[in-house]
Amino acid sequence: MANISCDYGQALENFIMKMVRNADNDVAVMPEAMEDICGLLKIAKVNIEHYKNVSDAEQQKGDIAIVYDNGNADLSREVGFSVVSGDGTIAGYRAYQQKDDIDWDENCTKRITTFLNMLHVFCDRSRLMKVADYLAFHDKELETYNIAHFVKTVNVAIAQKKIGKYNACYFNIRDFSDVNNMLGRNKATDVMKKYVNQLSGMLSKDEAVCRMGGDNFTVLFYKENLEKIKNYLDSADVECGDDGKVISIRSAAGFYVIPDDCPDVSQVMDCINAAKNVARSNADVSCVFYNDEVMMRDMERRKYEQLFKPAIKNEEFQVYYQPKVSLKKYKVSGAEALCRWFHDGELIPPIKFIPVLERNKSICTLDFYMLEHVCRDIRSWLDSGKEVVKVSVNLSRCNLGEPQLVERIIATVDKYNVPHEFIEIELTETTTDVAFSELKKVVFGLQASGISTAVDDFGIGYSSLNLISDLPWNVLKIDKKFLEVNQPSTAHNYLMLKHIISLAQSFGIECVVEGVETVEHVKVLKENNCYMAQGFYFDKPLPKDSFEQRLAVNM
Ligand code: C2E
Ligand code: MG
Ligand code: MG
Numbered sequence: 001m002a003n004i005s006c007d008y009g010q011a012l013e014n015f016i017m018k019m020v021r022n023a024d025n026d027v028a029v030m031p032e033a034m035e036d037i038c039g040l041l042k043i044a045k046v047n048i049e050h051y052k053n054v055s056d057a058e059q060q061k062g063d064i065a066i067v068y069d070n071g072n073a074d075l076s077r078e079v080g081f082s083v084v085s086g087d088g089t090i091a092g093y094r095a096y097q098q099k100d101d102i103d104w105d106e107n108c109t110k111r112i113t114t115f116l117n118m119l120h121v122f123c124d125r126s127r128l129m130k131v132a133d134y135l136a137f138h139d140k141e142l143e144t145y146n147i148a149h150f151v152k153t154v155n156v157a158i159a160q161k162k163i164g165k166y167n168a169c170y171f172n173i174r175d176f177s178d179v180n181n182m183l184g185r186n187k188a189t190d191v192m193k194k195y196v197n198q199l200s201g202m203l204s205k206d207e208a209v210c211r212m213g214g215d216n217f218t219v220l221f222y223k224e225n226l227e228k229i230k231n232y233l234d235s236a237d238v239e240c241g242d243d244g245k246v247i248s249i250r251s252a253a254g255f256y257v258i259p260d261d262c263p264d265v266s267q268v269m270d271c272i273n274a275a276k277n278v279a280r281s282n283a284d285v286s287c288v289f290y291n292d293e294v295m296m297r298d299m300e301r302r303k304y305e306q307l308f309k310p311a312i313k314n315e316e317f318q319v320y321y322q323p324k325v326s327l328k329k330y331k332v333s334g335a336e337a338l339c340r341w342f343h344d345g346e347l348i349p350p351i352k353f354i355p356v357l358e359r360n361k362s363i364c365t366l367d368f369y370m371l372e373h374v375c376r377d378i379r380s381w382l383d384s385g386k387e388v389v390k391v392s393v394n395l396s397r398c399n400l401g402e403p404q405l406v407e408r409i410i411a412t413v414d415k416y417n418v419p420h421e422f423i424e425i426e427l428t429e430t431t432t433d434v435a436f437s438e439l440k441k442v443v444f445g446l447q448a449s450g451i452s453t454a455v456d457d458f459g460i461g462y463s464s465l466n467l468i469s470d471l472p473w474n475v476l477k478i479d480k481k482f483l484e485v486n487q488p489s490t491a492h493n494y495l496m497l498k499h500i501i502s503l504a505q506s507f508g509i510e511c512v513v514e515g516v517e518t519v520e521h522v523k524v525l526k527e528n529n530c531y532m533a534q535g536f537y538f539d540k541p542l543p544k545d546s547f548e549q550r551l552a553v554n555m
Pocket of ligand 2: 456
């Protein structure tokens with residue numbers, strides 16, 4: 001018969017108190033609390049077993065923590081206890097008799113089980129706290145750090161007066177929705193994970209890449225790592241799939257060179273966020289460093305975002321028409337609709353607000369507003385017997401994801417009963433395969449309905465010859481950069497212009513050159529067999545009534 005002589009109740013209470021006081025620590029490192037109770041119950045050894053998978057016997061064996069071992073266990077005589085948690089994890093506890101002890105009676109076994117129960121409660125609590133701690137500071141999906149970790153790390157660095165050693169950065173992966181469309185969500189998430197892990201792999205444990213949500217991340221890194229992080233975010237290759245295929249990923253990143261006296265984390269967040277927003281608004285720039293101008297631009301961005309909805313409602317956007325002139329007859333043979341925003345007596349140019357609207361897809365609303373107003377104008381010109389020319393409307397790439405895009409365009413044109421031959425849609429080149437296939441759908445769809453299509457700004461960015469060979473464009477709008485007279489590239493520009501025109505024409509595509517500003521430009525166009533020009537040499541974008549007057553004398 002086992003003889004547990006001292007006050008068992010008191011000992012259990014002491015044990016619990018010790019465990020509570022040590023709640024933040026792992027039970028396995030609490031030999032003192034264990035010693036008391038094991039001594040009292042004449043237990044030689046306690047195993048704590050956490051298994052991930054109940055059916056996996058091997059794994060069970062390998063995952064045993066011995067909490068207390070006085071080296072005197074009789075391994076053939078044990079009391080066991082185990083529980084399955086909600087997530088399928090098993091926690092097992094075994095206590096062994098001392099070698100020289102007499103057999104435990106029922107009462108003793110009960111007490112030991114009670115003690116093991118208590119142990120379970122505390123072990124589980126400690127485990128849950130670890131899980132909670134992990135969840136609080138990690139992103140579940142990518143298993144990277146999250147915003148809470150970023151805030152904590154910055155706060156600790158400020159408290160330790162080490163913040164000046166760091167820089168911070170906020171980045172957004174460009175066109176990640178295209179990667180999603182191309183690979184599907186799961187594979188795209190894997191790509192994102194690899195992209196972020198590669199970046200984390202370049203840093204030490206005191207630095208961190210943290211997910212803010214979606215495809216937005218922050219990085220806290222030592223100042224000496226700036227160049228390599230900039231280069232990585234500018235462009236990095238990531239393997240996607242098992243076939244070794246690699247995709248190139250670019251990010252838009254805002255950087256803040258943190259000063260020694262940085263007061264708090266909100267200053268860091270505000271600065272990197274403002275710089276990131278400016279980087280996002282500019283497709284050609286991957287890194288923007290915070291300064292006062294960046295803050296101004298970010299405030300402006302927020303202002304435009306807020307003003308947009310009421311501005312649409314109040315019809316603050318106006319259609320300006322810039323004539324396209326035929327160089328054979330010097331007549332207006334078409335026009336481009338360009339947007340002008342009048343707010344509080346101020347004219348806000350497109351360069352300021354279009355990139356802002358492209359960021360949150362408001363541009364799609366504006367594009368359809370423009371199309372609607374153009375159709376309304378054409379309808380009124382037709383009704384009053386005025387001369388009408390084909391009008392091209394710009395459609396931002398952001399519209400390309402919309403499944404019913406072609407139908408919506410046609411429905412808008414038909415709503416005003418405008419013959420399709422009077423409408424042209426200008427689209428710019430795309431950057432990814434997915435966007436290209438969307439573009440293809442739209443161009444073919446419009447073509448079939450008799451609405452013509454134009455490639456806008458051809459020659460800047462990602463021009464590819466597939467773009468003109470694979471799609472049935474009606475018009476190629478050649479960017480004004482080819483008319484730039486800046487030695488030594490003028491000769492090159494003109495040579496490119498000549499060949500682009502001849503290539504397009506051999507595909508049966510009409511060319512319009514943008515930015516024709518001088519008589520010299522007109523001459524160059526004619527020499528190269530291009531007879532459609534758009535530019536200040538002939539006309540600036542005109543308000544509706546001036547354009548009507550211009551058309552009235554169009555002979
Ligand atoms: P874009 O579609 O390439 O339009 C041509 C731009 O070149 C217009 O600028 C026009 O005013 C300008 N331009 C025309 N002739 C000349 C010239 O001889 N010299 C110079 N230096 N510039 C000339 P704008 O109106 O400021 O518009 C800028 C861009 O904003 C447009 O480029 C277009 O991408 C975008 N945009 C304008 N309206 C809309 C719209 O309704 N929807 C969308 N999605 N984008 C629009
Ligand atoms: Mg255009
Ligand atoms: Mg253009």
